Structures are given as structure tokens and as C-alpha cells.
Amino acid sequence: MKKTTSKIYVEQEKENPQRKKSQSKKVKKTAQDTIPFDEIYDNGIFRIGDTYSLIFYIPNIDYKVFKDNERNGIYKRYQKLLNCLPSEVKYQEFIVNTDIDINNYVDALVPQYNGVCTQEIYDSFVEKQKAIIAEAENSSCEQQIYGALSFKPVVKMDSINVLFKHYNEIAAQFAEINIKTELLPPEKSFEIIHRIYHFSNPEQFLLPTSFFNVDVNLKDYLAPSSFKFASKYNEVGLDYSCVMFAKRFSRNCDDEFVMDLLDNSSKIIVSKHFSRLEKDTSLDILKEQMNDLQGRIDRRLEINYKRSGASGGSSFIPWSLQRRKKELEALEEKLSSTDCDLFEFAMYIYVAANSLKELNDLRDYIKQTARRHQVTLDVLTGATIQEKGLQCILPFAQPALSDDKTLLGQPFYFTTDEVANLIPFTYQNNIIQSGICYGINQITHMPIIIDRSEGLNANGFVVGTSGAGKSMAGKLEFLNGALKYPDDVFIFLDPEREYMAAMTKNNAFDAQVITVSPNTNTHINLFDTDITYTDEGQSAVALKTDFIMTFCECVKGSGLTANEKTVLDRCVNLVYQDFLANDGDKKYLPTLVDFYNILLAQTEKEAKDMALKLELYVKGNFSTFAHHTNVDLNKRIIIYDVQEMGKQLSDIGSLVILESIWQKVIENRKRGIRTWFTTDEFSMFFRDTNGVFRTGDFFENVYKRIRKYGGVASGYTQNMSEVMESPQATKMLQNSNFCIMLAQNETDLDKIKSMFKLSEKQAAYLDIDEPGKGLIKNGKQIIPFDNQINKNSAVYKLFSTKMADQKKE
Incomplete structure (x- = not known):
């Protein structure tokens, strides 16, 4: 009309x-x-x-x-x-x-309920998201x-x-x-x-x-x-x-x-x-102004002369005219001699x-x-x-x-x-409709909505001193993602039982907890693999051979000799024969027991010696990884509880768990499913300063490979000083595309400033005592954020790890 x-x-x-x-x-x-x-x-x-x-x-x-x-x-x-x-x-x-546009924010921040958590947790989450929207609208x-x-x-x-x-x-x-x-x-x-x-x-x-x-x-x-x-x-x-x-x-x-x-x-x-x-036009305008100014000066000198004669004060020129003359002369020089x-x-x-x-x-x-x-x-x-x-x-x-x-x-x-000087740029709102919310920009008061998978590298880290809100930040990211991406799978490596406690409390989430310990009957088969998987031209068995050799190095406590590598390569091929002959039928998957028996059947001394070293993990108290996997790995939320793994099992166990997670990533990719892998206190992988166990190498390798397979890996730590002692871990942090930086103690703050080349103005956002606030590094952006949560909310009560909050519950 x-x-x-x-x-x-x-x-x-x-x-x-x-x-x-x-x-x-x-x-x-x-x-x-x-x-x-x-x-x-x-x-x-x-x-x-x-x-x-x-x-x-x-x-x-x-x-x-x-x-x-x-x-x-x-x-x-x-x-x-x-x-x-x-x-x-x-x-x-x-x-x-x-x-x-409020509708855009609602669409991006308030996902539909998909049953991943209880209705109470969902309602509490939505309340938090709506508070973010309201602040943005009003501010x-x-x-x-x-x-x-x-x-x-x-x-x-x-x-x-x-x-x-x-x-x-x-x-x-x-x-x-x-x-x-x-x-x-x-x-x-x-x-x-x-x-x-x-x-x-x-x-x-x-x-x-x-x-x-x-x-x-x-x-x-x-x-x-x-x-x-x-x-x-x-x-x-x-x-x-x-x-x-x-x-x-x-x-x-x-x-x-x-x-x-x-x-x-x-x-x-x-x-x-x-x-x-x-x-030439500029200089003509300037010349005209200078001539005009000189005329004013001449008239003033003439007035001075008439007032006092030649004897006194006739050369006095007001300061404003003198200053203007110097400015014009300086401008003429600037225009003539520079590209200005x-x-x-x-x-x-x-x-x-x-x-x-x-x-x-x-x-x-x-x-x-x-x-x-x-x-x-x-x-x-x-x-x-x-x-x-x-x-x-x-x-x-x-x-x-x-x-x-x-x-x-x-x-x-x-x-x-x-x-x-009148530059038009202010700040960029970080709103990606496909992303999840990481709180409010402290400068713009707008939601920070980031899709980590849009960058060259979706992997990232969360660093903060004790009490800074590191654990809460990780759980809020998980809750955002689990609600917004109903098909994604979330896997946690949990050394402090923080995630296990939150996920299982009041059955808030339908999670599979895998407790890895010598004291349980949980088994994870380190020979699990997908026969169809290849990487950079290597077959699944060839890739598995490399992992088994790394595992044996950990068991041995030193590097393998050429003879040992030859024997192990032969035995890995033998142990997978039936599995390959039956087109990867899971019924024919070998175990560490099978591998141990094949080693014993070899004539070389190296085979006998390696079998002896493996006996503790086959027949002894640490046989957790010697048998077929007996836990359900098909849940959307999987938590590896490793708190009771013990020192003897820790390094070997970490390798096997990472390999198990990697096999799950491969399987999910074939099904078109994205995997989020979160490691709490990732610094534990870099404690082997002698390089005997190679856990740092394997951890870094998993991080690199998961990126190629559409996964998202996150590492959390409060031990920045320990991380910085490892050149490998430091390099991973420096090269990360995404990093949440929370409050830091004085020593770690200097290291963070140096690592991420923060200005004093940016570093001030980390020199605080408020949990849930800090900086987000997203590509080349450094964004001050506030992701605090109402302490009376159901989400806070579920996720908080503070002793005082737990006592209230």
C-alpha cells in the first residue's frame, strides 16, 4: 500500500x-x-x-x-x-x-530444552541468560x-x-x-x-x-x-x-x-x-592566512607607533598573534617537507x-x-x-x-x-549466532557469543589462580554447549572429581562416570581401534603400533632399542590378525593379555623382557587396561574420574585414557558428531621433565589431531608456574586461538602478561579478587569479560566447588 x-x-x-x-x-x-x-x-x-x-x-x-x-x-x-x-x-x-535486536540475542542465548539436564537446571540457566540480555538492552x-x-x-x-x-x-x-x-x-x-x-x-x-x-x-x-x-x-x-x-x-x-x-x-x-x-591548494590557503595574519601584525605595529612613537613599545605584538604566526610557519614547514x-x-x-x-x-x-x-x-x-x-x-x-x-x-x-585523532572505531560486539555465551563484555556490557569452531584452531585453555572461578567457567561453557548443541558429545578428564560431583549430584545430568583405579573392576581396552581409520597415509594398525610402543616405553621407563621396536611391531601385527581377517568385528578385538601371550611366544630375549615388564599390568594389581572395555562409551557426557589412579598407574593410565578418548573422537566424526574434550589440571601431563613417559608429547598430539577431526579441546589449570616450566606446554598456550584468563597472583600475572603480550590496561583486568571476571583471548581479540553468576541460583549451587557453598547444601 x-x-x-x-x-x-x-x-x-x-x-x-x-x-x-x-x-x-x-x-x-x-x-x-x-x-x-x-x-x-x-x-x-x-x-x-x-x-x-x-x-x-x-x-x-x-x-x-x-x-x-x-x-x-x-x-x-x-x-x-x-x-x-x-x-x-x-x-x-x-x-x-x-x-x-533482542530477538537475535534470545535466539543465540536461550536454546530449547533438550533433556540433557533437569528442568530445574535448565530454568536456572535461562534465567541467567535473560539477565545478560536485559543488561545488554539497558546498557x-x-x-x-x-x-x-x-x-x-x-x-x-x-x-x-x-x-x-x-x-x-x-x-x-x-x-x-x-x-x-x-x-x-x-x-x-x-x-x-x-x-x-x-x-x-x-x-x-x-x-x-x-x-x-x-x-x-x-x-x-x-x-x-x-x-x-x-x-x-x-x-x-x-x-x-x-x-x-x-x-x-x-x-x-x-x-x-x-x-x-x-x-x-x-x-x-x-x-x-x-x-x-x-x-598546492593547501599551501595557497596557508599563504593567504599568513598574509592575513601579517596584515594584522602590521596594523598592530602601526597602532603602536601612533600611540607611543618610535621611542617606546612600538614593536610589541600580542602573544596570540605571535603564537599563531609560529603555528602557521610550522604548518608550512610540515606540509612542505612531509607527506602530511x-x-x-x-x-x-x-x-x-x-x-x-x-x-x-x-x-x-x-x-x-x-x-x-x-x-x-x-x-x-x-x-x-x-x-x-x-x-x-x-x-x-x-x-x-x-x-x-x-x-x-x-x-x-x-x-x-x-x-x-577522530578515528571512528570503538569496539566490536562479539556476537556469533552459532556460538555460546561467555558472559558480558565489561566495556560494552554486550553478550560475548563466540563459536570456537569458527577459528583456525578451536582448542583453548582456561587459566586462573585458586578461587578465580576456573571450574565454574568450564562448567558454564559445558552447560551452554550441551543445551545449544544437542548432538555434541562432552568428555571430561577429571583428576579432582569436580565434574563428576557436579554431573551426578541429584542426577542433574545423564552422565557416564568411568572411575579409573586399581580398586575398581572398570576396564578400558588399550587395543580398541577402528579398522577404517587412517591418518596421513598410515593405517589404523600402524597408528596403533606407534601408541603401543609409547605405552611400552612408559612401562619400561626408558626409550626402546631398535631390536625392541622390531619385536613389538611384529607382535602388534600378529595380535590384530584375527581382527583384520574379520573386517574389524569388535568381537575379535585383541587385549593386552593377548599381546602379552604373543610376546611370550617369541624367541627373542627382548620379547621375554618386555612381557615380564608388562606382567604387572596384565596379571597384577594394575590390570585395568588388560581386558575388554566394560563401560558404556555411548553417552553424551563421559567423565573419566582419575583421582584414585595412583602414582604407579598415573602416567600409563593417562596415555591409555587419551588413546581411548581419541578413538571416541574418531567414531564420533564418522557419525557427524562433534566432540568436546576438557582436561582439568592439564599441567599434570607435563610433569615428566626427563621425557621418559612422553605424556606431554601424547597430550599435544591428541590436541593437534582433535582439531582436524572437528573436535574442541580445552585445558584448565591454576598451576601456571608449573606450566611455564614446560616449553611444550608454554608453546601450546601461546599458540592457542582461545584462552580464558581469570584472576592471577602476582607471579603468574607477570608471566601471563609476557606470554600474551598484554598491555598494562589489559593486565589490570586480571589483577582482581573477583571470581568469574577476566580476559578472553579469541584469535587476535582480547576481550574483558564478566561471567559471574547469581549465588542463589540452582546452577551456581550445583557447580560451585567452594567449601562454604557445599556446607550450605
């Missing part, structure tokens, strides 16, 4: 009686007339009079939390980008505070950045397609900052314009399906119900709004000015207009609210924020000036001009480094 034509009213200022009576009357015209573009083409170009514009999207980056050296690098590359702007085009950066907005280019053909031979050439050049410069810009199709551009005119209206923007092929007035779908322009404010549809401008900048204005203007949940748009001047350019620049701020009072309060708040950065803002005054100001906000890189043909408001001539 075609919209009704809306109206625009222009009110003249009452306080100006000098205006003609004819101007005091209200001038009526349609609201559509105030939308400045004339035509839109299917390639995304707008025509505004005899000028052409295109709009593109600029993804935000986490500039606010970057390290100082990273900020400096971005700042320098941004300067380079500005210097590459062609002088024949105008450039605009348009940054808008956008309300978050902040998303900042979206757009760029615009405009070009005015001078002669008929000029092609408007030159805009695409210039855009490609700018896109290449943004790519050097790891920002991939995107040209907007007409529909997306219309959404932006519609948002400006309907800031408070949640109505979804809709266009006819084939709007280029039907007879419609597109402005009917963009315009608000009416405009009313007053002296210092406007009524745009349901909004009260006004356009402000930057009136004065201090030399001390810093790169956080734009961030602070937008760091709130208010309806604000920042619009910056740039026009790079050629060197001069820009004509203006900045406008659009603010909107639901009432005039709210608008005035917001306007005062914005002014106050600007003053903290030594910037003075003012309101464009006059109804027609406010209407022109709205043109400066729209993303067409086509600002309105004053009567003297300069930019409306207060234009400035800034050098590249001064313009670059």
Missing part, C-alpha cells in the same frame, strides 16, 4: 524580528522534499543534484581495548588511508548508535560505521563510475587495517536513511519486492509522518531531535573523543566530512529523544562529554539551518554549505594527524 504524503513545516525563529513578514509564515511542503537525493540506481549510486554518491559499510574493530602499540599501528594506517583520499571526491564517515547500543563518497563530474567526459575506482582504492587501505568493507545495495542504504527518520519507531523497514521495476516513489517509504523544524530542535516523526556541530577543537583532543560520544544507549549519530586538498596533507573538515552530531526534555538533557550530556576532551559543541541555530544540518547527517558525503560556500557550522583545516 502506498504511503500517504507527509508534511514538513518550517518555523522561523521568534526572537529575530528583523526578518521579513513573509518569512514569518509557515511554509508548507511535503516531507519527501526534505530527503535530498533525486535518483537511486541499481548499482547503489545516488544522485543529489549534479553530484553522485555511494555508501559502504565499515566493520567496527576493538580499538578501545587494543594495546597501545596496536592502537598506534591502526592510527598510522588510518592516516595513510586519509592521505590516499582523492582530492576530487568528498568523503564522509557516519557512525550511528543502533538499538540491539548500550551497537555502533555501526558507514563510509560515503561523493563525486561531481566537471566535464561531460567524467564518468560517475569513477566512484567505484575510488572506493576500491579506499577498500584496499581499510584491508591493511584488517577491515573488509562492503558496498551497500540500495535496500541497505534505504534502511540507514529510514533509521535516521524513524529513530524511535521500532517498525520494520519494508520496500516493494521489485522497487526498481514498479512505479513507486521510494521517498514515501523513507519519510516520517511529518517534519517540524524549529530554531534549536526538530520534530521528525515521533522524535525530538537536533543537529549539533563541533565549534572548537583543542590540540589535546584525543582518539577516544568519538568513542565517548557514542558510549551510551542514547540515539546519537556522528557524521564527519572530509575533503583532502592538494598540496591538509583537509577541510567538519563534524556534526545528531541526537534524538522521545521528548523535548529528554532531548535537552541528552544535548547537555553530549556537550559535557565533549568538554572532557576539550572540544566545544554547539547547536545549529535557525529552522532552515537545522534542516540543512540534517543533510549533513545523511550518508551521502554531500554536506550543506553556508552562504559563503564553506561547510555549514564551523569548518576546520586540519592536517592528516589531527583528522586521524
Whole structure:
């Protein structure tokens, strides 16, 4: 249905009686007339009079939390980008505070109940997620950045397609900052314009399906119900709004000015207009200013002479003029001898609210924020000036001009480094719909939703001192994942029975607990394998041979000789003969008992000696891994309880468990199922400093292989000093794509800072005594997070390992 034509009213200022009576009357015209573009083409170009514009999207980056050296690098590359702007085009950066889409957050954060836990735990989890959504909704907005280019053909031979050439050049410069810009199709551009005119209206923007092929007035779908322009404010549809401008900048204005203007949940748009001047034009402007200044100085000297004569005070020049002369001379030197350019620049701020009072309060708040950065803002005054100001906000890189043909408001001539201080980047919201929630960003108060599998390496670590919330962080990640990914399998290696206690308490989860101990009848067959599995050209038996040799090295306590390797290779092939002959039928899987008997049947001394060493694990008290597996490995949640494994069984047991887990990963992959493998206190694998047991090698190998098979591995530890003693473990941490860093003690904090190259500002988030807070390393991002949980909730009571909390229960 075609919209009704809306109206625009222009009110003249009452306080100006000098205006003609004819101007005091209200001038009526349609609201559509105030939308400045004339035509839109299917390639995304707008025509505004005899000028052409295109709009593109600029993804935000986490500039606010970057390290100082990273900020400096971005700042320098941004300067380079500005210097590459062609002088024949105008450039605009348009940054808008956008309300978050709650439906997107609900979809991402509140999964459907799938029976993995009790209803009570699910309800408690949902309550936590909804609290995160509520804080995001009440605390902040998303900042979206757009760029615009405009070009005015001078002669008929000029092609408007030159805009695409210039855009490609700018896109290449943004790519050097790891920002991939995107040209907007007409529909997306219309959404932006519609948002400006309907800031408070949640109505979804809709266009006819084939709007280029039907007879419609597109402005009917963009315009608000009416405009009313007053002296210092406007009524745009349901909004009260006004356009402000930057009136004065201090030399001390810093790169956080734009961030602070937008760091709130208010309806604000920042619009910056740039026009790079050629060197000769810049120097001509500078020369004109210097001549003007010299004229002022000469007139002052003449006045001095008339007042006091040649005898006294005739050479006195006010300090402000002296300073200005030095500034212009320095600027001339800078422009002449460096690659610095001069820009004509203006900045406008659009603010909107639901009432005039709210608008005035917001306007005062914005002014106050600007003053903290030594910037003075003012309101464009006059109804027609406010209407022109709205043109400066729209993303067409086509600002309105004053009567003297300069930019409306207060234009400035800034050098590249001064313009670059007004860098547009704030922070990036970490919201991946397919991911799970890791709490709230401490800076933006937005949910942190990360899909670890999207990175090059999904594996990660959680490090924190005792009491920092390491265990809670791991269990919350598990609960998020188990509810959101109903087909995934979760396996835990649990040396402290933290996961076993939580999973089995009140039957909260349907988990399989495998207690590995000399005192139980639990058996895990170390010869379990899938005959169809190959890796890098090696068969399942060849890969298993390598594992059996590693196992025998652990049993022996030293490396294998060449003769021993030859004997073992032969025996592994013999023990798997029936299994292979029967196409991998599990009934024919061999055991350590079978292998032991084959060793005894060999004639070599090496075979007899190895059989003797294995006897303790075949017939003795540590025969846990000598028989067929007798536990159910088909549950979604599997916990290996290794607390009672004992020193004698620990290293060998760790190898066999890791191999058992790896075989499960292989099986799950064939079924199209992702496996999450979590190791609590992973530092225990790196205690073998002599390299006899090779548990660190095997652990690292499993981590590398699980990544290739679509799995997600996580290691948890509070013993950072112990981890740092192992070059192998340190390298794994440094190369991890994902790491949750919680509170650290003083010694470990210095090591963490060095390992992850944290700035002092970032490290401060770890120098705390609050559990559940810290930093998340996600690829190159470092994100301050808060994942605290209500202590009265069912989830907290289930997962907490604090003695005081357990006593209450």
C-alpha cells in the first residue's frame, strides 16, 4: 500500500524580528522534499543534484581495548588511508548508535530444552541468560560505521563510475587495517536513511519486492509522518531531535573523543566530512592566512607607533598573534617537507529523544562529554539551518554549505594527524549466532557469543589462580554447549572429581562416570581401534603400533632399542590378525593379555623382557587396561574420574585414557558428531621433565589431531608456574586461538602478561579478587569479560566447588 504524503513545516525563529513578514509564515511542503537525493540506481549510486554518491559499510574493530602499540599501528594506517583520499571526491564517515535486536540475542542465548539436564537446571540457566540480555538492552547500543563518497563530474567526459575506482582504492587501505568493507545495495542504504527518520519507531523497514521495476516513489517509504523544524530542535516523526556541530577543537583532543560520544544507549549519530586538498591548494590557503595574519601584525605595529612613537613599545605584538604566526610557519614547514596533507573538515552530531526534555538533557550530556576532551559543541541555530544540518547527517558525503560556500557550522583545516585523532572505531560486539555465551563484555556490557569452531584452531585453555572461578567457567561453557548443541558429545578428564560431583549430584545430568583405579573392576581396552581409520597415509594398525610402543616405553621407563621396536611391531601385527581377517568385528578385538601371550611366544630375549615388564599390568594389581572395555562409551557426557589412579598407574593410565578418548573422537566424526574434550589440571601431563613417559608429547598430539577431526579441546589449570616450566606446554598456550584468563597472583600475572603480550590496561583486568571476571583471548581479540553468576541460583549451587557453598547444601 502506498504511503500517504507527509508534511514538513518550517518555523522561523521568534526572537529575530528583523526578518521579513513573509518569512514569518509557515511554509508548507511535503516531507519527501526534505530527503535530498533525486535518483537511486541499481548499482547503489545516488544522485543529489549534479553530484553522485555511494555508501559502504565499515566493520567496527576493538580499538578501545587494543594495546597501545596496536592502537598506534591502526592510527598510522588510518592516516595513510586519509592521505590516499582523492582530492576530487568528498568523503564522509557516519557512525550511528543502533538499538540491539533482542530477538537475535534470545535466539543465540536461550536454546530449547533438550533433556540433557533437569528442568530445574535448565530454568536456572535461562534465567541467567535473560539477565545478560536485559543488561545488554539497558546498557548500550551497537555502533555501526558507514563510509560515503561523493563525486561531481566537471566535464561531460567524467564518468560517475569513477566512484567505484575510488572506493576500491579506499577498500584496499581499510584491508591493511584488517577491515573488509562492503558496498551497500540500495535496500541497505534505504534502511540507514529510514533509521535516521524513524529513530524511535521500532517498525520494520519494508520496500516493494521489485522497487526498481514498479512505479513507486521510494521517498514515501523513507519519510516520517511529518517534519517540524524549529530554531534549536526538530520534530521528525515521533522524535525530538537536533543537529549539533563541533565549534572548537583543542590540540589535546584525543582518539577516544568519538568513542565517548557514542558510549551510551542514547540515539546519537556522528557524521564527519572530509575533503583532502592538494598540496598546492593547501599551501595557497596557508599563504593567504599568513598574509592575513601579517596584515594584522602590521596594523598592530602601526597602532603602536601612533600611540607611543618610535621611542617606546612600538614593536610589541600580542602573544596570540605571535603564537599563531609560529603555528602557521610550522604548518608550512610540515606540509612542505612531509607527506602530511591538509583537509577541510567538519563534524556534526545528531541526537534524538522521545521528548523535548529528554532531548535537552541528552544535548547537555553530549556537550559535557565533549568538554572532557576539550572540544566545544554547539547547536545549529535557525529552522532552515537545522534542516540543512540534517543533510549533513545523511550518508551521502554531500554536506550543506553556508552562504559563503564553506561547510555549514564551523569548518576546520586540519592536517592528516589531527583528522586521524577522530578515528571512528570503538569496539566490536562479539556476537556469533552459532556460538555460546561467555558472559558480558565489561566495556560494552554486550553478550560475548563466540563459536570456537569458527577459528583456525578451536582448542583453548582456561587459566586462573585458586578461587578465580576456573571450574565454574568450564562448567558454564559445558552447560551452554550441551543445551545449544544437542548432538555434541562432552568428555571430561577429571583428576579432582569436580565434574563428576557436579554431573551426578541429584542426577542433574545423564552422565557416564568411568572411575579409573586399581580398586575398581572398570576396564578400558588399550587395543580398541577402528579398522577404517587412517591418518596421513598410515593405517589404523600402524597408528596403533606407534601408541603401543609409547605405552611400552612408559612401562619400561626408558626409550626402546631398535631390536625392541622390531619385536613389538611384529607382535602388534600378529595380535590384530584375527581382527583384520574379520573386517574389524569388535568381537575379535585383541587385549593386552593377548599381546602379552604373543610376546611370550617369541624367541627373542627382548620379547621375554618386555612381557615380564608388562606382567604387572596384565596379571597384577594394575590390570585395568588388560581386558575388554566394560563401560558404556555411548553417552553424551563421559567423565573419566582419575583421582584414585595412583602414582604407579598415573602416567600409563593417562596415555591409555587419551588413546581411548581419541578413538571416541574418531567414531564420533564418522557419525557427524562433534566432540568436546576438557582436561582439568592439564599441567599434570607435563610433569615428566626427563621425557621418559612422553605424556606431554601424547597430550599435544591428541590436541593437534582433535582439531582436524572437528573436535574442541580445552585445558584448565591454576598451576601456571608449573606450566611455564614446560616449553611444550608454554608453546601450546601461546599458540592457542582461545584462552580464558581469570584472576592471577602476582607471579603468574607477570608471566601471563609476557606470554600474551598484554598491555598494562589489559593486565589490570586480571589483577582482581573477583571470581568469574577476566580476559578472553579469541584469535587476535582480547576481550574483558564478566561471567559471574547469581549465588542463589540452582546452577551456581550445583557447580560451585567452594567449601562454604557445599556446607550450605
